[in-house]
Amino acid sequence: MTAQADIPAEKAPPAKPAPTERLPLAERLIRTPVLLPALTFILILLLWEFGTRLFNVPSYVLPAPSRIVEGFGVVSFGRWMEHVWSTLRVALLGYLVSIAVSLPIAVGLSKSRFLSRSLYPLLVVIQSVPVVAVAPIIIVVLGTDDAPRIVITFMISFFPLVVSMTTGLMATPPELIELSRSLRAPVRREITQIRLPYATPYIFSGLKISITLSVIGAVVAEFVAAEVGIGYFIQFSTSMFRLPQAWAGLAVLLVMSLALFQAVNLTQKYFFPWSLPKDGR
Amino acid sequence: MSTETDAISFADVGQTFLTDNGPLTALSGVNVNLRRHEFVAVLGPSGCGKSTLLRLTAGLIKPTEGTVSVFGHPVSQPRDDIGIVFQQATLLPWATVEDNVVFPAKxxxxxxxxxxxxxAREIIATCGLAGFEERLPGELSGGMQQRVGIARALFLNPDILLMDEPFSALDALTRDAMGFELLRLWQASPKTVLFITHSIPEAVILADRVVVMSERPGRVIEDLKVPLGRPRDESSLRSVEMQDFLAHLRGLLIKDKVA
Structure with missing residues (x-):
């Protein structure tokens, strides 16, 4: 992220003319978007492929990328989509529940010292519970459909949202709150027109952390009890010693996580561009 | 003494805040009256309760002693006929200049x-911001942002303008220019102005009267009429008489500092 900011080009003496074609090769590579990360990625894949072939690494230890690609083919596209949809649905619903629950809690915590004194320790306790350990209990209590999985996802992803939203709601300049009071505006509008928009940058940092946690939550829930979903698929494949398939599932999860994260990123960029740091636009 | 025509009057006003380190007396025995359309600067060291005077007038806090009245009525809650300009422009960064100015209505x-x-567009033009209606605050200089802050305070057409060190965050040149800009606005549409500052020349060039306050607990140590006619400009402070006046004010503040 800081790679671009670290380019010392800005500080170069202005007397020296520096058209791009005259720059040294390394500098030109650094300045080209996507190129360097893509090259690194391809290089690692190649090393991985030839390394596993050269040293005859068994596929249950580390399958070659080509074997993982074959692993995709073992399952039909339709079945893949079922797995993907199941995990995606639980992750997104859990995420939405987290947002819906965190927002009123954050408003309460930021507006009332009484609430923040009484509720916050409880939230920390919930956050500190190892969710993986509680997951089987939740499944027994709530059954085996989506509901327990959504609850587990929620438990893993809500805390960063509460913290970032509360911090954001408290970060409003006190003068604007005084302005609001001097206009004798209702508290509701103080929250919707001043505090919440001011909290946007904070809320988005929480949203970015929580979206990847939501995917983790959905997978954890599927590990415990499910008959569909990427988490289930990975566990099932491992138990059958079909490791290339499990790696294929992992790759799908990775893409899903990255895509969801990027979706949150783009939402902020297009709908709330003012909330980004100035040089990040 | 307070009269019916006073826009703002402080009668034996004292203010004590309860803090974690015990009670803190910010103001004590303050008696000041502002006539309608008078421009009064309150001058004092940091932490002398200047801003408390402003918040009392705005009805944001209640005095622990004495009475603050606006147009003869004790202040019990914020009023519609008061506009506030803060030290920082504190605009809404997601809203355009125009949306910031209409924000009080919204x-x-x-x-x-x-x-x-x-x-709003009329006021924006008056404040010298025509053409910037659709800009975001982040795209404006500090001086421009504070113009928007003033435009927002003028939006509800208040009789009283409370200004809390409005130009102290600006560079020296912009600060002087904004002072004369404020005088222009004030002369075009007279208002009672309570102007908090810790700059002696700024207080003198702008105000009809300068109220000098002591360090905490803040009390009024002198209430002086500025011996200057209007209109005023950059050369207004150059006369020997004005230099003596500035020196006298400086003496008051320094004497208080040592004591």
């Missing part, structure tokens, strides 16, 4: 009429 009534928008 925030107070929950909606903005076409009339509000027309009124």
């Amino acid at each position: 925030h107070k009534r929950g909606r903005v009429s076409a009339k509000d928008r027309a009124h």
Whole structure:
């Protein structure tokens, strides 16, 4: 992220003319978007492929990328989509529940010292519970459909949202709150027109952390009890010693996580561009 | 003494805040009256309770002693005829200049009429911001941002303008220019101005009267009429007489510092 900011080009003496074609090769590579990360990625894949072939690494230890690609083919596209949809649905619903629950809690915590004194320790306790350990209990209590999985996802992803939203709601300049009071505006509008928009940058940092946690939550829930979903698929494949398939599932999860994260990123960029740091636009 | 015509009057006002380190007396025995359309600067060291005077007038806090009255009525809650300009412009960074200026209407009534928008554009032009209506605050210089802050305070057409060190965050040149700009606005549309500052020349060049306050607990140590006619300009402070006046004020503040 800081790679671009670290380019010392800005500080170069202005007397020296520096058209791009005259720059040294390394500098030109650094300045080209996507190129360097893509090259690194391809290089690692190649090393991985030839390394596993050269040293005859068994596929249950580390399958070659080509074997993982074959692993995709073992399952039909339709079945893949079922797995993907199941995990995606639980992750997104859990995420939405987290947002819906965190927002009123954050408003309460930021507006009332009484609430923040009484509720916050409880939230920390919930956050500190190892969710993986509680997951089987939740499944027994709530059954085996989506509901327990959504609850587990929620438990893993809500805390960063509460913290970032509360911090954001408290970060409003006190003068604007005084302005609001001097206009004798209702508290509701103080929250919707001043505090919440001011909290946007904070809320988005929480949203970015929580979206990847939501995917983790959905997978954890599927590990415990499910008959569909990427988490289930990975566990099932491992138990059958079909490791290339499990790696294929992992790759799908990775893409899903990255895509969801990027979706949150783009939402902020297009709908709330003012909330980004100035040089990040 | 307070009279019916006073825009703002402080009668034996004292203010004590309860803090974690015990009670803190910010103001003590303050008696000041502002006539309608008078421009009064309050001058004092940091932490002398200057801003408390402003917040009392705005009805944001209640005095622990004495009475603050606006147009003869004790202040019990914020009033519609008071506009506030803060030290930082504190604009809404996501809203355009125009949306920032109509914000009082939107925030107070929950909606903005076409009339509000027309009124806002008029004020924006008066404040020298024509053409910047659709800009975001982040795209403006500090001086421009504070112009928007002033435009927002003028939006509800207040009789009283409370200004809390409004130009102290600006560079020296912009600060001087903004002072004369404020005088221009004030002369075009007279208002009672309570102007908090810790700059002696700024207080003198702008105000009809300068109220000098002591360090905490803040009390009024002198209330002086500025011996200057209007209009004023950059050369207004150059005379020997004005230099003596500035030196006298400086003496008051320094003497208080040592004591």
